[in-house]
Amino acid sequence: MSINKTITIGCYLFSQLRKIGVRHVIGLPGDYNLQLIEQINQTSELSFVGTCNELNAAYAADGYARLNGISSLLTTYGVGDLSAINGVAGAYAEHVSMVCITGSPPSHVNANHLSTHHSTADGNFSNVLNCFKEFTVAQTCLTYINAVEEIDRVLRACIRERRPVYIQIPSDIAYLQVTIPQAAIARSICPDSSEPRMLQDVVARLLPRLGAAVKPAFLLDIDVERYQLKADIQYLAEVLNIPMIALSTAKCVVDESHPRFYGTYSGAASTRQVRERVEESDCLIAFSPRFIDINSALYSCKLPDDTIYVNPQNVLWQGQAFPGLRSRDLLNCIIETLGIQYVPQFPRPSQSQNTALVLAMAEKKITHHYFWQRMSHFFQQDDVVVAECGTSHIALSSIPMPENVCFLCQPVWGAIGYTLPALLGSLLSNASRRHILFIGDGAFQLTVQELSTILLYDFNPIIFLINNKGYTIERHILGSGAEYNEVADWSYTELAGCFNKKHTAFTTIVNNEVELEYALKACEKQRRLSFIQINFDPLDCPQSLKSFGKMIANFDYGPYGPQ
């Protein structure tokens, strides 16, 4: 039965968004988009969430999408879009689905070659769009005529490509009514399946290869998470006894507590065991690995020549491409073809950690060495662990996480300040999971105001502020004692009170090991936000940062650099 339905363009957009899983649209109002906010709030089970600024909104949308699968950002033309674009570029680099919507000047402006506020006042209304073309996989300027078709096209691309898309909607067309066929987008955006012959063919070639292999291995990068391959990969690893090895950019895309989890591969910086398993594997199946400087120990990764690369939309093998293959279909087809009855082979992994807990005995000044080993015993199954760039991310990278932990970070794009708003977004998506953020004082200062929104929504994350009075990761690259690596010495624990008079956060300052124990005990009991400031020496850092700093300095500045 197909009944046509009349709906305004704005409401159509938002009802489609709702159908593909978006429950909150994050952004800021502006005169060109106020009418859209009205329409969002008219859409059932969809609501608008205002943040303090647009960059923070984009980061929040990114964090939201990492848990929820997809998110939506709403800005006003020019000033809003361009304030947010760094967050959109981050989502693009990290394969995150984000529908960026902007309320743009009314259609009569362009038609009459006029200029408006929030433009460059030279009649050019394509410059903003041109910027977004660089960091989105589909863009559109809606008109009355194209709206329904374009909305569907762009939303489909967002889901298919796991990347941001960009929609401009002139302020005077949002309330115009269009007629749409009843066929729901939820059906039409259902990702197309793989080419059937190609699928059978590749699986037929792959299985004997896998069967004959003596040292098979799976190598994982972030697309495993983005295309939700975790369950299938863990299943195959379990039943076929294949070790799973992750790049450092793919922490927790499979459970690190899984018996088949074998470690992290980062070229020359890997353990010998992991390195051999990858580089000498006779059947390495690599899930779209992307090697950049920091996950490859400066491009020292050497995969076997006949590695089988399983990408979201094709398989590459021995120089040959097999297009038309979705990674998920491939895994399903292997599982079906094998026809194995699933009997869980392993008991659910216990909470046992690799290292024994060393507990505080004295009022010893806190050090990174102590802190991170202590924290490694703090994490629990299902936690969302949010790791800001800097010492936090570096330290957390080498702590094994319990089952089903979501590790939220931005390792490729690496914009500092990302995590605090991303935490907001992640909480909006699922506040029932325990959220723990580790963030440096430097990074915290970039986007501090979003603490206000986290408090406004009464969320209860645990925030560890790693306070070393500056950019310690940079200090280990260049300028260890330089003023430019210092940041202002704020009274961090007082900020929560400034930003919210009602939601009294639990805040404390930790200088030594005993205070840390007290703080950890205390925050486990809270039903409110916990903010724990930990004071470190400015140059103290995880051991691995020291060699990392030197390596990066050599890489960046070369033999004639400033060192």
Next chain:
Amino acid sequence: MSINKTITIGCYLFSQLRKIGVRHVIGLPGDYNLQLIEQINQTSELSFVGTCNELNAAYAADGYARLNGISSLLTTYGVGDLSAINGVAGAYAEHVSMVCITGSPPSHVNANHLSTHHSTADGNFSNVLNCFKEFTVAQTCLTYINAVEEIDRVLRACIRERRPVYIQIPSDIAYLQVTIPQAAIARSICPDSSEPRMLQDVVARLLPRLGAAVKPAFLLDIDVERYQLKADIQYLAEVLNIPMIALSTAKCVVDESHPRFYGTYSGAASTRQVRERVEESDCLIAFSPRFIDINSALYSCKLPDDTIYVNPQNVLWQGQAFPGLRSRDLLNCIIETLGIQYVPQFPRPSQSQNTALVLAMAEKKITHHYFWQRMSHFFQQDDVVVAECGTSHIALSSIPMPENVCFLCQPVWGAIGYTLPALLGSLLSNASRRHILFIGDGAFQLTVQELSTILLYDFNPIIFLINNKGYTIERHILGSGAEYNEVADWSYTELAGCFNKKHTAFTTIVNNEVELEYALKACEKQRRLSFIQINFDPLDCPQSLKSFGKMIANFDYGPYGPQ
């Protein structure tokens, strides 16, 4: 005598910057630019100023350039640039000279087709540059071979066009030595003069026209300030008895206390007197006016057909273009040709105001009506008045300012949050002038952290926080009671203490007229930052905002909008 000199590429760039008037480079460190910060600090009389984030750095650089003529921004590749681009676009829209420098990945990365952190990890290193192409007048990626030539080319364009330029410098070439001819850039960037015949010709046609005119007038927009035409225009206005009329986007580009200052022209929204003088002028000389929605009462400006448009690089008159004419040369040539001996005709204008001061008599709740008439008596000669978008800018637009006031705002681009960092930049440029900022609570939340840097440098501006618990200007467009127009209710006056433990700011909260008097008295005595929070009713606003709100709503949403 031309002796060649050997210098590193980075130091060459910074010494040239210093020569063209830059004394502070504003930005944030990152691994790709740390070496440049070392070189900045090695350049005499040049120093690096760190801000809390890159958007704020761009706004600060914009504010700096408005007083100083030119500024420089330093970011790290990708994450830094793109965080700042909205501020760069603002400078582009508002004709501000800003040299944007970014430390980019080392040259061997591109040469080897590698990917790095802060990139999209697909080998694409032109996407960031492509964005900057949209909002800068010249761009370059430095190499060892092109560096000297390109640096000079791009800096020249920045000065000539009064717009931003963009320089990428790979991190491994900053310390390479190049040989440069002794010819100083200070000479070579000296703007070329006008085409001599054209200049004489146009002046010869213009003067009789001006002589015969019964109702001549000057119409001014922002380029008058950017090309420093104020003195010449005021001189001509004085000796030739020509009224000066400004667009609202050009507030204070000439002295509003000048006897020849005639008012603000905004089409149908002007006074009858001003409107007639402009639209019925028989010799209107218009200095590159740019009509957008908000300075023209929705495009209701109607200049006479034979208006003489004096633009920075040409004259347009009766459909004909006279290229090769710099506006400044034209004015000088007129003055010279007239050969008038300058005898100041007017005594220096007194501080007398248009309206009589109405003083607080009772503890009456503060209203916009009272507040702005009171403030109109607060301003002094040479003040820098910083007006944030929103009720502040709208209210201040109609207050006449004393002589030589610099009115800092962003009327065309109109990004909220701009002014607090712009205030920092303006103070860096000239802290000896009294600075007064008016900013709404909504706008303040976007870039609040830069209060920290203002305190760090011990600057003493007066900040009025217009607190109405939300986006009041938007409330008068749509959603007057809507939650989406509310912002979190911060304890604003406590923030200064959080951000700085040493510089104790003077802070106070004003609810009524008597408290305002106390606050104004108190802050005049301070040698420290004054932060005055004024609590207004959420819907209270300057009268003009009410009609403005309705007008914009009609313009934006059209007849089928949400109203």
